[in-house]
Structures are given as structure tokens and as C-alpha cells.
Amino acid sequence: MKTFRNENQVRKISIGTCFPTDTILDRSFSEASYDTEAILEICDLKTKVLLKFEMSDADCVYGLGENLRGINKRGYQYESFCSDESKHLPGKTSLYAAHNFFIIHGESNLGVYIDFSGKINYDIGFSCIDEMSILVAGKDFDIYLYEGTLNEIVKQFRQSIGMNYVPPQWAFGYQQSRWSYENADIVREIAKGFETYDIPCDAIYLDIDYMERFKDFTVSDERFPDFRSFVDSMLQKDIKLVPIIDAGVKIEPDYDVYEEGIENDYFCTDIEGNPFVAAVWPGKVHFPDFLNPDARKWFGKKYHFLLDQGIKGFWNDMNEPAIFYSEQRLKETFEWLKAHENTNLDIYSFFEMIEKVNGLSNAVADYKNLYHKVGTQRVNHYEVHNLYGYNMTRAADEGFKQFDENQRVLLLTRASHIGMAKHSGIWTGDNHSWWEHLKLNIQMMPSLNMVGFLYSGADTGGFQDDVSPDLMVRWLQFSLFTPLLRNHSALGTKMQEPWRFEEKIRLQLRDIIRLRYALIPYLYSEFMKASIQFDMLFKPLSFEYTSAEADGVEDQLLVGESLMIAPVYEQNAKGRTVYLPEKMLLWKASAYENINTSQLEEVEAGYHYIKAHLNEILIFIRPGKLLPLVAPMDRVSKLKKNELSVIGYGSGYLKYELYEDDGESFDFKRGEYHLSILEVDHNQVVKSNNSHHSLKNQWIVRA
């Protein structure tokens, strides 16, 4: 890799007149020239630009946010083009997001952000093992170059895109979802299940069937009669309901959202200027033009319909935007089919037919026939594709602020782009109940953090396909640490609420969920400190430890300042290899009630095979660090956060900086939060600077 010979740590290269993406907030960069030494080559192709970077044998490439493959992205191709990719197969190059930030990490480090909202293709040592080439499908973009340590680079980049989204604190609790809990009775049964089996839960999701024929901002009267009272009855149990919102607005006369959109020209158009007709859940829809500020404001305000009824959170789906089919494509496909109906379909024509039908969805030609109105300008959607989901979510967030500017609302979204992290968290989309997707979940967390998606997590247990009991346990043992902890599964798959499993497994799942609640003081503190300091919650080992060994670790993560985790993600594994960059304290966690010093064991630096039975979680406490814990309760709100226990590893006084705030307002943005310094020696809490913490239990091992 070439490196800077320059004093400036951050530089910007403008290739053209960039379409305003609103991704970069901090614009104080020095301008770099076109032929900066950091880039091997910039080739000006006819309508595209090719960038090349050199990689040495030992270099790792981190970043690209939500994407396939490992922590180190070398050896494959990727595409930045938000895509409703429902399979997440190793051969795919794109998921729902476009996160054009990466770091080449070697003897020195180079961070690169490409501010462009069209398609970008990456070839990171795929065609040539030591070369990274990037094809930008346009000529109007900026490149930002960052230098420093890995942590410095991320911090600089994150500062420039603004502070990340912070959800209400209850959103750190366990959340239960399924496509679908399709009526009020079923939702009640689910809530009852958590009571019956004494399992904590803070939220239940409403997937598409809560709506009246999949129309945004409607509730089916038949399925959810008197919705407001129903929401209220759940809130009385301190269970929040989280409904889904689709990007597409159903075409249906007299449906208010449709009528208003038409009346005000709020919908995207086709080449001829008519509202573009696509189909998603309700069948035919129009897409609100979220690049139009008026349309954004209008759509954002629509969320008030549900906020008014006591809703505290939403998930924005299908906003790549996903297109099942367009009217035109469907017509063409039917014509092809009819022309071939009575022919002898052989291997080539048969697969052409299969591809035609499967290719109905998310066709590039449809995106190219979709237009936005930005000011007086018509902008082709294909060129700014990756801004769509971002701006839908921005609309929602701005709508929430209009409803109550100081109230945090849970917001998740599927499609995302750099800069969107200001507005929302994300879930990682429609994964499968595959061990491979648990591994993908583990490996994706740091790169999501790099681009500001701190509030994120995967569908725990897997959305599609049937989960096995051991996969459910192992996945939950990892999601234990992700700020978003949601169990979600698809129509037609095995039910995967904790009590759908045999007793032995159900009790293990309960123990893990309870451990999650015990960890909330730590997770929330680390999340908030990372947010305020533009830091990451999940880090690859190489961000804190400098060695070839640390660079090579793809399946362990640092979680906040005190922990390193080594999840088990292989079926039937009764342990795993762990690399310790330094001596640490291993806590083989199983249940909050079981914590005792016999579960704590010092492990020397180096590689070790460590046993982990199905009910054991490998958590390592770094030297000199404390892990605060609280006694689990069935809701986040009930946690007695001033009665803490600690596990610690080190000599003398051990310190931990505990973050606390009201958990629901934005007052923290004005500095209204508490940072309590917990200092613990081997006998007691020595000091807490706001002195309201009492120590219940402590398990300290002297280093």
C-alpha cells in the first residue's frame, strides 16, 4: 500500500460536482490533488472512474459496512447498490446497504470514503491478489482520505458524518418478532408466553399483516380492533409494539396516503413523468419521492398516526427500494412466456425462462426508469439509488422530532447508506437459520460500527429456514452483546420464541436473555460512550493489539473496553480455539445466578482450545478492567441500576466509567448524563463519584 507523504491527516479529492448526499457534516478537509500518492492510480474512463490501490501480502482491508464475508474483506468482489438480497449467499456481492468506507491496514493505515450514491464495484484482491480496484459508475463524487491508527481513522470519519442514532434504553431489552403475529390475540399470547415462562421481553414486533391490506399507516380493524386500547394494554405491561412500514404506497383510490401523494406530486415518476408503478406487498404501489423535501416532510408526519396511538418504535422495510416487479417488466415477461408456451424448452431456453421470472424483481432497467424531483431538476434514480432508503428513514426521524423533539423513538431500517446512521439503527435483513449466518453476524458487527451503525443486530435464530435448538442457543449467546437483540422468523418456518423449544433448551435461552438484562449497565454505558466519542462498540482485535496474529483473528471481538468475546458458531462444537493477545480472565458464563469464582479462570496469552458446553459463553475480561452487572428483571425499566455487581480482573483499584442518563430523551446531547467512576478494590466499591451505587456482589481475580 502506498502511504501519504503529507502532514494532513484527512484530505478530500473532488472528482466532479458531487450530487448533495448530506453524508458529510464536517467539511473541514484540506483539498488533495488528483494524483495523491495514497492512490496507486485514478483512471478516467468514459462514464466511470477506476481507482486502484496496492496491497501488500500482509495488508487487511476493513470496512464496507453491511456486507458479506469476513472482517477482512480481501479476496472477493463487492457492490455498493442497495439490494433486497434475500439469500445472503457467499457468492453475492451486495446486501441492503451501500457503505463506501474502508481502511487498508498494514504497516500504515489508509481510510477511504467515497461519497457517491450510485453503483460502486470493488475488487479486493479477487482478480489480482495484491490489487484493489474500485469502479465508480459515475464521475461526480468526492474521495476522502484518512490517516492515523485504525481507531483514529474511524473516529475522524465518524466525526465527519455526525453522531450516530441513539434509541431509547428499553430497546436494549429483548425483542420478539415474527412474520407475523397477525392479530391482537396472537400478540397477547406471545406476551403471555413471556410471563408464563418468566422470560424478560421489552418489545413485540408487528409485521406486515397488522395493516389493512398492506397499506402504510393503516391498521386492520378486523385483526386489531380498537388498536389504541390494545397498544395501551400492552404498554401497561411495559411491552412496546413495533410496527413495520413499507416504502411503497398502495395504489388505491380513496386511500388517503395515495390520494395525497398523487395530489401533491410526491411520488417518483417514470421516464414519461407519470407516477412509477412498481409492486411490493400490496401489489401495485407508487414510491414516495424521499429526495423531495416536501414529500419527506409529508411522509414523516404520517408516522404520527401510529405515534398518537402509543407506538414507540418502527422498522422501515423494503426501502432499497425493493421492487417485486414493475408493470412493464411483468408485461414483457408474460409476452415472452406466451411466445414460448408451445415450444420445446431445452436447457438454455428453460433456464432463460426461469431467469426471466426470477429476474422480475429489482431489475436495473426499472431503477433506470425511475425519476426523482430535486428542486427543479429531474434526477434519474439509478444514479442516486443508494440515497433512497436513507431518505425514507430521514423522513421518519424528522417526523418523530416533529411529534416530540425530545423523545427517542426506536427506529430500524433495512436499506442504508453512509450518513443514515444519524437517523436510525439497522437490522441486517432477511438472514437464514444457518450457522454460516451466525458467523456472518459476528463478522459484520465491527464494519457496521465503523460507519456509525452502533444500534444494530441480526435476526437472532435466523429469519428464513428452520432453526435447530443448538443454533438458537449459540446465536442468542452472541446476540447477548448486540445492542439490538431481536428474535425474528419468517412465515412457514419453525416458531422460534424461547418456549417453542424443549425445556432444557428453553431454560438455557431464558438464562441467556436474563444475562442480557444483567449486562445492560455495561452495554448501554459502552454504547453511549462510543456514540459520544465516535468510537466503536465492537472492534476487531487488531484495533487494540498490534500483531500479525491479532490481524488474523476473524471470529473474536472486543466489546467495549472490558470484554473480548469468542462466540461458538459451529454446530456440535464443544469448544473452540481462542487467541489471547494478552493474559485475560475467562468467565465461562451460563446464568446470572451461577456466577462464582469457579467460573473464572486466568488464561495466558496465545492460542488455546477452550471447552464450551452448549450452555457456556466464553467471555474474557481484559486486565485492569471491570464488568458491571445488575440483577436481571423482566423489563429494562425495572433494573435496579444502582445496585451493581462486578466481575473484575487486575490488581489494586479497578476503575470503570459508568454512563447513565434518563434513557428516553435527547438531554444527553446537551451533556445531561452521569459518568460515575466505579472504583473497586477487592472488598468494596471504594468510590462512585455520584455515590448512589451500592455493590451487591463482586468477583475479582487478582492479575
Place this chain on the structure above:
Amino acid sequence: MKTFRNENQVRKISIGTCFPTDTILDRSFSEASYDTEAILEICDLKTKVLLKFEMSDADCVYGLGENLRGINKRGYQYESFCSDESKHLPGKTSLYAAHNFFIIHGESNLGVYIDFSGKINYDIGFSCIDEMSILVAGKDFDIYLYEGTLNEIVKQFRQSIGMNYVPPQWAFGYQQSRWSYENADIVREIAKGFETYDIPCDAIYLDIDYMERFKDFTVSDERFPDFRSFVDSMLQKDIKLVPIIDAGVKIEPDYDVYEEGIENDYFCTDIEGNPFVAAVWPGKVHFPDFLNPDARKWFGKKYHFLLDQGIKGFWNDMNEPAIFYSEQRLKETFEWLKAHENTNLDIYSFFEMIEKVNGLSNAVADYKNLYHKVGTQRVNHYEVHNLYGYNMTRAADEGFKQFDENQRVLLLTRASHIGMAKHSGIWTGDNHSWWEHLKLNIQMMPSLNMVGFLYSGADTGGFQDDVSPDLMVRWLQFSLFTPLLRNHSALGTKMQEPWRFEEKIRLQLRDIIRLRYALIPYLYSEFMKASIQFDMLFKPLSFEYTSAEADGVEDQLLVGESLMIAPVYEQNAKGRTVYLPEKMLLWKASAYENINTSQLEEVEAGYHYIKAHLNEILIFIRPGKLLPLVAPMDRVSKLKKNELSVIGYGSGYLKYELYEDDGESFDFKRGEYHLSILEVDHNQVVKSNNSHHSLKNQWIVRA
């Protein structure tokens, strides 16, 4: 797990009057009663039978032959129903084979073979973590129960199904394939590529385009003019051509195979007794009725058309049988489509459409409408589905014997069933260029060996999707050991012949292929000894080492008597963890020319992280063992097999039993082979009982 309280090591339970499957040759079993203690429960359902087995926490389940998931099959569901499964995703339950043999391995071991050719579903701790339940979709079958050590159980079972297929020795050389080398010029270019880059190769495959419009036993005059001379010109270079054969026979008047089949009633029929119309490569076809001995004989003889022209090997494809569509299903689908053409397709009806179209292929309803004639009886295909590919391959093998009863012919097949291993090798079907499929390949080899498929291997580099350079290298480093070593890739994917990669990678690939030729004396010896002794070539560690640690190893294999391998199967990995059940000698192999003692290192028993750069292969030599090597040549036939080198690990005299035969006849079946005892001390070959071996080099490390 329940165990026998019985003296008998093998017992048979007959549930009904079994349809003759010809899988079991050795019928000398004692009859066991219905309520044997080994089985927890046998439930007589209305048209099915449910078997249940107990598993303790520590038990592993091995077997099921060609299937998804790990060496230990616990924690998932499987289906025995030969299926053209083109994705091999973790959520699938069936591949191309039905291998109903498994072993529950714990404090004692229980082997189980279910002799049934219809559908069987396995739930191995998927629904209930400690229970295995097996649903047999019929009531006429036999169960065989085997007791003993793991090796004894496999040996007993294998003896009962007969000696496995043995290919000509040249089939241990490197083989190059692609869909397609579509004409003679391209095949010549490929052969030339191997010459130009000095890479060994023994065979080139001909995929579907060599035929005249996909008709079995035809050659396209246009693409391969004067085929006989062309084959001959390749044979003069000692390159064997291996054409593909489809199970379906094109419906085309005047095409001899079609006409003869119709005339003699050799095709499968539908419920009304008309030849069943399915579609595969050529479009509409009939399926030869391979369960009819006359049809089998007729079809087997058809191979002579190609044998006559100098062809030395074949691959039988699509013999599950795969059905792209049936006439009737296509018609129904088109009707559904037309009825929905102008409706508003919403999420449910749109996905119904997608499923209808994708569900055209391999529909159970089609298999249920397909009939065989067995003697005077009409047999529904669905009930004996898994016998189809088996009997196509049997037809081919019997045809070869008729052509020349003492000449080995290379034969691979896709669909398979227990007992077919007598007739053919298999490749593991249409995998992808995914690291996950390299791992699957590693994990599948022992279970294939258990059911007799010793001559097998995967499409190295992956069939579908584009391969990365490092995956190509790592995969070849594993396939180095599989008897079938074939590089195969699909239409539309990146070309993956060794010289399609940059020089650095090409040279590494060449080194690995040359190492393969160096290993042939060992691999062939171990293959043949395992064949004769009903043993396995690839074994999980637990077959030779008794410990919980050995039971847990899912990514290392014993290969023959001298070696343990630890393949690297993760991208960007610069090493891996290895478990050594005892002290062994590590050979970090890179190229034959590089072998020297600095590449040899003793490694203590236990878990170790061992570095392995992209060009390094981790091969462990077991204590007291020798590994014979020969100098690589560009063809198997040119290897100077009496000039051997050895790597050894141990004290005093080290022995190795080298197997040799003519490599092309079946004379070995009459005992006509040589077993030379190589005895080596630290200085020389001390003894070779047929004394024609000279020692070129030796690298011996004293234990």
C-alpha cells in the same frame, strides 16, 4: 443410545417384504426381532414407519454418505431422496444421493443400514436435541444393525454391499473440465495450455455441448468433426476424453435411441401407460426404464458407440432423475400464469407465482406419475426413486464389461444409492466456488467412504460462481488427496484452468498438481488396500483415536495409514488450529522440489495454532509411518514408480506396504497385484520384497 445385549454383531430386522434393491450381497445375517433393544421405538404408522433412537449428550452420528453439514450429523434434518439440488445450501436436507447408513458413536457404537429405496426423513437431534427419529415412507424394508468398533462396523457393512468400484490408475491424475469445452479446437487449446505451462493433466471432460442437440450417444459433427481421429490424437498425447451422458433420451423421430426405446417399450410410462414425457437438456425426453433388465442391457450397450471411438471414461448425469419440467406441470403452470396475468399480484400471490415457476422442476407429483415395469409388475417410481441413478450406472458398468470385461473404465455418476459403489465413483455435484463448499467437501469425504464411494471428489474450485485465486489454491490443496481430482466450472463463470490466474497463483497451482502426481504411489496404494480390505481412505480422527477431543474434530482427516491432513478452508487465513491426538511430524508442503528437512517439524500432541501461508499445505505424518513419493511427471503413465523417495517419522526401521498392479485391468480381483514391503532406516531402503524399488531421496525424522 441403547446398545445390544446380544452376541451377534450384525442383525437384520425385516419390516415387510422388501422390494429387491440388490444393495446387500452378503445375506448371512441373523434375524433380529422387531423389538430389539438397540432401537428405542418402532412406531407402525398407517403407511409409514417411525424409528427412534436415543442419543446421549456425547454421542456423535456419522454417515448418510453424500449429504450436507459436518462429519457429525447431529443437530439437523436430512432426507434420502435423490435430488438435483443445485445450491447445496445449509438449509437443504438432500443432495443427489440416498445413503441410508449411519453410525451412532458413543460409549458403544451402533451401525444402522435401512434397505429402502423410497423417501426417508431423518431428524437427528433437530426437534429434540437428544433424540434421533427416522420416518420411512413405506412399510417394506429391512434394517441391518451392526456392532463393534467404528472401523469394524464400516467393514462389516461394506463387505455386505460388495467391493467398491476401482477406476483405471490414470484417473488418479489431474482432470480438467468445464461446461463446456464446446468444440474440438477448444479442447485442443486446453490440452495445449497444460503443455505450455508444463502442468500435468490426464483427462479433459466433454460436457453437454459435444453431443448433437443433447442426444445421448451422438457427437456433433459440426463441433467435433471426425471424432474418432480427434479422440485418437488426444490419446496420442495420453489425454483421455470423458464425455457426459444424460439419463433422458430426446424425443426425436429417426433418432435411433429414441426409436429403439419406443419400439421395445424401454421407457418409463405415466399412469396411463404412455411413455412419460419430461424435459431436461434437449427439451422433451423419455426416461429409459433402468429397472427393466432388458432396457438396462440395451442402454449399457449404447456406450459402445463411444468406447469404440477410443473413449476411456464417462460421467452419468441427471440421473436422480432430474426433471426440468413435465409436460403436464408446464401446462398447469401456464394456465395459472394466464389466469393471473391481469390481477394485482401482491406479496402472497407474487411469491406463489415465483414458487410455481421454480417448482416446475423435480416435482414430487411428477415422480408419482412415473412408472417402471419390473417383470410383469408396474412399480410406481416414487416408491423406488432412489434406485434410478443406481441402475443407470449399473447399466453403464455392465455395458463396459460386455465391451471388455477386463478393462477398467472411468465412470462417475451424480445420483447414487447404497450398493451403487460397486459400479462407479461419484463426483459431489454442482457445488459453488464458496469456501463453505470446500469445507463441505472436506467433511463429506469420510461419509462417502463409509458407504463405499472411495473414488470420489468435488468440483475443485467450485462449479457455480466465480472462484477467487486463494480459494482455487486452498481447494486444490485439499483435492490433492481426493482420488478424483477434477477442476470443473460452469458456463458464465470465470474460467478456472490453472493458467487463468496471475503467474504467482498459476505457479502455486502447478506445484500442487505436481505434488499430486508425487503422491500417487501412496494414494493409489491406500485406495487399493482400502478397497480390498473394505476400509476407508478418509477417516475422521475418532476412527483411530479414542477421546472426546478426537470426536470433536470436524476439519482434519486421516488419509490412509500414514497421514493426517489439516486443510485451510477459510479466506485470508494464514494458519489454523490443529488438534494432534499424538505427537506427529508436520510437513509444510509447498512443492515437490522444495522438500527438505527444514519443512519437517515435530509437533506435540494437543491443540496448536500452525501457520500456513497460501502456498503451504499442512500434512502430518503419523509416528512410525512412511510416506512414499515419486518424482512428478506430466502423466500418470510416465511416473517412474520404482524410483521412490520417502518422508518418514519414527525410530529404527520404518515400514510401508506399497500396492502395485497394472492400473488398467481387473486382474487384481484374482490377486494379481504386488504388495511390496518398503523398509527404510535412516540411510536406505533396507528391503523391498520384490526388490525393484530404488530410493531417490529420504527425509526421515527420528521420533
